[in-house]
Amino acid sequence: MTAHAPVQPGGLSPARLARLPACWIVAGLLVAGGLRIAQIGGRFVAAFPLATLTATVLFGLLAVPFWLFVTELDFFEREPTALLAVALAWGGLVATAVSIPAGAALGDIVAKLTSPGFAAGWGAALTGPTVEEIAKTLGVVAIVLIARSQINSVLDGIVYGAIVGLGFQIVEDIVFSLGAVAVAGRADDVQPVVATFLLRGFLSGVWSHTLFGALAGAGIGYLVVGTDRSRPARLGVALLAVFGAWCAHVLWNAPLFGDGPGNGAAGLLAVLVFKGLPPLLLILLLVRRAHDREADFYTAHLARLMDPGLITPGELTVLRSGGLRAAARQHARIRYGRRGLLAVRRLQRVQARLAVELSRAWACSPAPGPPPATSAVSGEDPGARVRRRCAEVRTQRAVLSGLGMPEAVAPRTGRDAWARRAWAVVTVALAVAVVWAALSALDGG
Structure with a gap:
């Protein structure tokens, strides 16, 4: 895959967006989808006001941890909140509004071409994925058309695709529950x-x-950034990724193994794992690979500084790994309380911002060496932005040093390491107990 392209500053200015026809088309589709979903929601509110409120609150709260987890995936180059909001709205408004009538129409076609029995069993497994995956993928394409400069890695495509899916999932689940x-x-x-x-x-x-x-x-992210491959090859990978999403969705909707409550808690868990675990493992592998490539790209710029006041060799290793970053924060929390956790988290974040600014500055330089004083691309001063980020890192370093922690790393051995492992075991055990209780409640209901 090609090296990551740095995010260009100022790429989302209102004046620039106003000149893009794609921006107005997307806005119009969001308004139309919003009106359609509001119409559906209005009927539910009139018939079931308490149930509608309950469903909205429950699934709205469920969206919060998903949002936090997905947006944390791209630790270095975080996506603009405005674009994430567009992705969420596309999934919840446009994709959902399109999928409801289109899915029903395609279901009628399947019933006519096959048989009522086949349509009853497999109709949802064929019509839902076909309509919904196309509608959701177009949401990522819309983000590319609006802000191509913000898509600089496969991980960006993963994040935007997941947020589109989250918006669709929340609205669809509310409709299903009502x-x-x-x-x-x-x-x-x-x-x-x-x-x-x-x-x-x-x-x-x-x-x-x-x-x-x-x-x-x-797949869409690879289509955009994989410029070291030919366009047909990139398009083939993108289509293969969309087809993979379709296959995973078909498997999820397929009437296999007596899906649903009534099989016992263990049986229901087995169905969920069989249908969901393969695509989950695949996407985790893709996320890990994309994250590692992005981390190597950005930390290479930090390594050039050779300044332990900005980042130590140990912190370079930590910053490359999500698990090690979390371990460093957990170590600081155990040793220094919430102040330690916040100090490490803020230091890691400003180091990541410095890495992004360095990538921008070096991209503006025609030859290796220090970043230029002025950007030939935007007319801005990348050197000043780098110096400002360096000052932020040194400020957070001083906070960390004031707590008695010389660097943001966690020891691999000793009492604190065992405390982190024990906390992880307790957390996993609690999660398993909660999931089993939910499965048992469904089976009993």
Whole structure:
């Protein structure tokens, strides 16, 4: 894969966006989708006000940890919040509004071409992925058309694809939960909402639309940044990624192994793992590979500084790994409390910002050496931005030193290392207990 391209500053100025026809087209589609979803939501509010409020709150809260996790994936070059909001809105408004009628129409075609029995069993497995994956992938394409300069790695495509999928997942799950209320026929009852939340949100969310969107987004990201390959080769990889997302979605919707509650907690867990684990492992592998490439690219710029006041050799190693960054923060929390955790987190973040600014500055330089005083591309002063980031790093270094911590690293042995491992074991055990309780509640319901 080609080296990462630095993010160009000022790429999202309102004046520039206003000149892009794609920006106005996307805005129009978001408005149209919003009106359609508002129309659907209005009918639910009128019929089931309490259930609608409950579903909105539950699935809205569920979106928060997903959002935080996905946006943290791209640790160095964080995506602009405005573009993330567009991606979330596309998934929740445009993709959902298109998929509801298109899925129903395609379902009718499948029933006519096959048989009512086949359509009842496999219709959702064929129509849903076909319509929904195309609609969601177009959301990532829309981000590319609006802000091509912000897509500088495969990881960017993964993040935007996952956020589009998250928006779709939340809105679709709200609609499904309220549909379950209508089917139950018990007026404004929240029990079907809670059951849907446990199954489609809490248990299935980790390997549902967010995952499918991330897989397709990886392909779009490669299509944009893999300039060391021919355009047909990149297009082939992108289509293969979208097809992979479609296959994962088909497997998820397929009526295999008596899907659904009633199989016992162990049986339901086995179904979820069989259907969701393969694509989850695949996307985790892609994320790891893309993250490592991006981390190597940016930390190479930091290594050129050879200034332990900005970053030590140990911190260079830590900054390359999400696990080591988390371990350093956890070590600081155990040893120095919340102040230590915040000090390490802030130091890591300003070091990452410095790395991005260095990549921008060196990209503006026609030859190796220190960053130029003035950018030939934007007319701005990349050297001044680098100096400002250096000052931020030194300020955070002073805070860390004031706590008695010479560098933001965690020891691999000793009491603190065992404390971190024990905390991880307790966290995993608690998560397993909560998941098993949810499975048992669904089976009992």
